[in-house]
Amino acid sequence: MTDDADSLLKQVEQLHQTLNYHSHRYYVLDDPEIPDIEYDKLFRQLEAIEAKHPELISLDSPTQRVGGKILDGFEQVTHTIPMLSLSNAFSTEEIEEFSKRLEERLKTNSFQIVAEPKLDGLAISLRYEKGLLMQATTRGDGQTGEDVSQNVRTIMAIPLRLTGDDYPDVLEVRGEIFMPKAGFAKLNQLQIDKGEKTFANPRNAAAGSLRQLDSKIAATRPLDMFCYGIGSVEGENTENPLKTSHSQILQQLKSWGLAVCPEVKLLNNWQQCIDYYDSILSRRADLPYEIDGVVYKIDSIAQQQQAGFISRAPRWAIAHKFPAEEAMTRLLNIDVQVGRTGALTPVARLAPVFVGGVTVTNATLHNQDEIDRKDVRIGDMVIVRRAGDVIPEVVKPVLSERPENSKAFRMPDHCPICHSLAERVNDEAKSRCTGGLFCPAQRKEAIKHFASRKAMDIDGLGDKLVEQMVDDGMIHTIADLFHLSFKKISQMERMGAKSATNLLAAIEASKATTLPRFIYSLGIREVGEATALALANYYRHLEAIQSAKSEDLQQVPDVGPIVAHNLETFFAQQHNDEVIDKLLEAGIHWPEIIPKESHELPLADKIIVLTGSLSIMNRNDAKAELIALGAKVSGSVSKKTDLVIAGEKAGSKLKKAEELGIEVMDEAGMIALFKEYNNS
Numbered sequence: 001m002t003d004d005a006d007s008l009l010k011q012v013e014q015l016h017q018t019l020n021y022h023s024h025r026y027y028v029l030d031d032p033e034i035p036d037i038e039y040d041k042l043f044r045q046l047e048a049i050e051a052k053h054p055e056l057i058s059l060d061s062p063t064q065r066v067g068g069k070i071l072d073g074f075e076q077v078t079h080t081i082p083m084l085s086l087s088n089a090f091s092t093e094e095i096e097e098f099s100k101r102l103e104e105r106l107k108t109n110s111f112q113i114v115a116e117p118k119l120d121g122l123a124i125s126l127r128y129e130k131g132l133l134m135q136a137t138t139r140g141d142g143q144t145g146e147d148v149s150q151n152v153r154t155i156m157a158i159p160l161r162l163t164g165d166d167y168p169d170v171l172e173v174r175g176e177i178f179m180p181k182a183g184f185a186k187l188n189q190l191q192i193d194k195g196e197k198t199f200a201n202p203r204n205a206a207a208g209s210l211r212q213l214d215s216k217i218a219a220t221r222p223l224d225m226f227c228y229g230i231g232s233v234e235g236e237n238t239e240n241p242l243k244t245s246h247s248q249i250l251q252q253l254k255s256w257g258l259a260v261c262p263e264v265k266l267l268n269n270w271q272q273c274i275d276y277y278d279s280i281l282s283r284r285a286d287l288p289y290e291i292d293g294v295v296y297k298i299d300s301i302a303q304q305q306q307a308g309f310i311s312r313a314p315r316w317a318i319a320h321k322f323p324a325e326e327a328m329t330r331l332l333n334i335d336v337q338v339g340r341t342g343a344l345t346p347v348a349r350l351a352p353v354f355v356g357g358v359t360v361t362n363a364t365l366h367n368q369d370e371i372d373r374k375d376v377r378i379g380d381m382v383i384v385r386r387a388g389d390v391i392p393e394v395v396k397p398v399l400s401e402r403p404e405n406s407k408a409f410r411m412p413d414h415c416p417i418c419h420s421l422a423e424r425v426n427d428e429a430k431s432r433c434t435g436g437l438f439c440p441a442q443r444k445e446a447i448k449h450f451a452s453r454k455a456m457d458i459d460g461l462g463d464k465l466v467e468q469m470v471d472d473g474m475i476h477t478i479a480d481l482f483h484l485s486f487k488k489i490s491q492m493e494r495m496g497a498k499s500a501t502n503l504l505a506a507i508e509a510s511k512a513t514t515l516p517r518f519i520y521s522l523g524i525r526e527v528g529e530a531t532a533l534a535l536a537n538y539y540r541h542l543e544a545i546q547s548a549k550s551e552d553l554q555q556v557p558d559v560g561p562i563v564a565h566n567l568e569t570f571f572a573q574q575h576n577d578e579v580i581d582k583l584l585e586a587g588i589h590w591p592e593i594i595p596k597e598s599h600e601l602p603l604a605d606k607i608i609v610l611t612g613s614l615s616i617m618n619r620n621d622a623k624a625e626l627i628a629l630g631a632k633v634s635g636s637v638s639k640k641t642d643l644v645i646a647g648e649k650a651g652s653k654l655k656k657a658e659e660l661g662i663e664v665m666d667e668a669g670m671i672a673l674f675k676e677y678n679n680s
């Protein structure tokens, strides 16, 4: 070999090493060291050399992940050591029985246990020979699987060459290939954009990707892998620590550059396993990948061997499954509910079904478009999903079980409660009852809102009580609350004399309020607390707001055309005016608002920037409140900025503020500020 060729080969090997080091940092450790663009530069250097000197291209070159022919099908491969299955447990009791059996068999109650999340993907076996990835085989039936090497080579978390030099001549690594939730969402969006079929879940998407005959397509799919064990081990370096414990095997796999799930824990007893299960279950929705349970494995290999196998499953491991998030049940009916602002929502009434750990009988169907898109019909068997604490949802019908003569569901064109016309305006997804406060359903919601803490704050007047009062005809409008008698209230179900007295006192006390609270309590669409405050400060008198025209209303900070229109329409309705008159006659009052020149406002002329995401307040409300207090809210940080309010995940703006030495406050600080100024 000439000197030149020698140095070129060295350069290529150096590039392999550097590129492998950085993709390991990026894809396995999730801790990149250099920007993507620097990686790309190195990658292109290698590509350039390989283009000129094809003889230097090796099987494990980082450029050789995608390529090869489009296949006709996949070769069958028999596993040298079968891939076992896992027995399942669905309750703590079943885990207790499992542990008792093990204690008897092993004649000890002292063992360490490794707990791992149970990834919802596909089991795979990777065969490394002399450190090079030679074959990747799906689990198949555990005996025979399919050679999906070409597709697996495109998965960046899987090294084409192991690192270090202490690996055995032959090493089979077993693990789970999966598609992270974020990548799944992106892929499905892409499918929608292309007008192609979406995947039902990340597991199906991962399976579909692994079974692509063209590895160029597989390469575009965001697949990932965690390793959880080993198969065949041959040749040199087969002794310790691969033979001592499961935790050491995982440690060893990590040292060779393979990825192991970061949630894996070594535990000392079964109670710790149950605690682990609870903790992982509570974080299930926040994990970046789908899991369907956790797996417990006896750590000691000696104890594993003592425990042995039963049919195809080890006696030393068990999957502790989470409650399923999806189940199938019958859609008995679709009811239409009416909200405070008249929005009509279709609600699925279901035959009771256990899903996501609870019995579900109702699920939302959102609106007509959703029903059409999913094509769900009354009488269908449907898939219901309840993930975490999210409201249960109907995913889709099971078309093969659709009853004959079923008809598509149409939202009614009249309110199911008051029979007023229901309209769909301005491209809104939901239709609305136009009955306003004539509609008992809207009335109930309006009264609940009126009594709520941030509105008139009537202590003890809860939702159930309001519903009962409206149903019994005791009250028709919010004004009627102020004419309730002790006799009437104390005659209600579950109402004693004491509660009745307390409720009357609370109603009386609520009469002393503030103008912003009063405006907010009227429940005008999209008039939240901050808008109510801005309106009160701007007009100072209720009559001025009542008679203001849309154009004038838009002079108020943060009131746009939609809110202005809502206000004008609300006050233009005679029955709303009548209710307001009655409320004032009943004695509702508030202190006069002392006019403040704009420079007297507490945040007068302060330039404030809101950045990051707020978790307690709605961003628009926060902005409106800042403006109402006199601040100017700006979108960018400069030397002129007085204050930066930084929510969660604040980025470059927060950094700039710190660099410029500008005062920074978090969301809690901002809310404390609002409290302080609004009480003064």
Ligand code: D41
Pocket: 084, 085, 086, 116, 117, 118, 119, 120, 121, 123, 139, 176, 228, 229, 295, 297, 314, 317
């Ligand atoms: O995360 C998983 N899906 C997972 C699957 C895991 N963490 N550990 C596993 N361990 C085994 C044994 C103990 C049998 C080696 C498994 C599986 N098996 C498994 N995956 C598919 C079938 C069996």
